[in-house]
Amino acid sequence: MSKKLKKSFLVLVGIAITLSACNEVTERSGQTTTPASPSPAPHASETLNQNPAIAKTTTNTQTERQNYKPISLSEIADTEARVGSDPKALALSAFGKSGIEGGSQQVTVDYPQPNQAVVIITQLGVADDSVRGIRYRAEFVPTTKSAQAQKQWEIVWAGSQVTCQPGRGHQDWSKELCL
Template sequence: MSIAGMAILLTACTSISNRLETTTTAANPSPEETISSSTEPSPDSLGNSTPRQNFSSAQTPAANREDYRSMDLSQLAGKTSLTGSDPNAIALSAFDNSDADTNSPTVDVSYPQPTQAIVILTQTGLKDDSVQDIRYRVDFQKNSSAQINEQWQMIWAGSQFKCYPGRGHQEWSTELCF
């Protein structure tokens, strides 16, 4: 194998290993699946490698906050707890509308910062006359103090919709279906 071929192969392997995105399903999320941080070497100005902490950021189109219809968290507070030890479980408790005839929701969790979590919960095939699919973005902030264990607090939530044919838009949008 030529040196150029090896360099291309190493570059591809490094690129693949640097992509870190956590996807869990609501059925069986495990603690290993919800962790999305890693330590990897980072070259300094002299080319030496030094450890650097990286946290995945939600770079998918589903993750842009401005693409969601903001929700009033005070309306959720009476129905479910907005604080807990697992952002995934809190989001499922607040927004999982599934029943036996609906597809299980998918849940994507990212940790852009050590004290920030973003959960994207997507439900498809809803039993509704106009809304076919719904997607929620839920932002969490980690709170820790000497008096309580580490807790995650829901600080923002938003939603997007896809409509059934003939009932509105067919792409993800903040526009309501009719």
């Protein structure tokens, strides 16, 4: 083989190795080249996507979000009402209703990752002739990165689902309206 052919072959092998390494890194980080659909809270998705270790959680979060009707964060009184040390208290302040006539309210808090909190508020027996229950999902990320400071959480996404009264629409939890 001539020297030029050997050099060309080595260059091609080097390029192939580099491309396969880049592909492997991309697959590990969970990034894709497909365009992402617009998110109601893009800064939240960006925050969650920065750490490849939680790419699976981000996918699960996006899947869960699709099952909820998004709520504009501007509907929450002000920025101060969206930031605090207790995600449960913040979610209850924003979505906990006191007008549940003879109904019940259940609150669950989950921390799927150290940098993510999810609060689900389920209200049954709401005062509505077509809606039997409302479920709110509020997602939080920390605003502080210091281990010494008390963790402050900010609500970055919220959504709702409803279940309908018998004869007034779907009986499962859905983002679709009742009749």
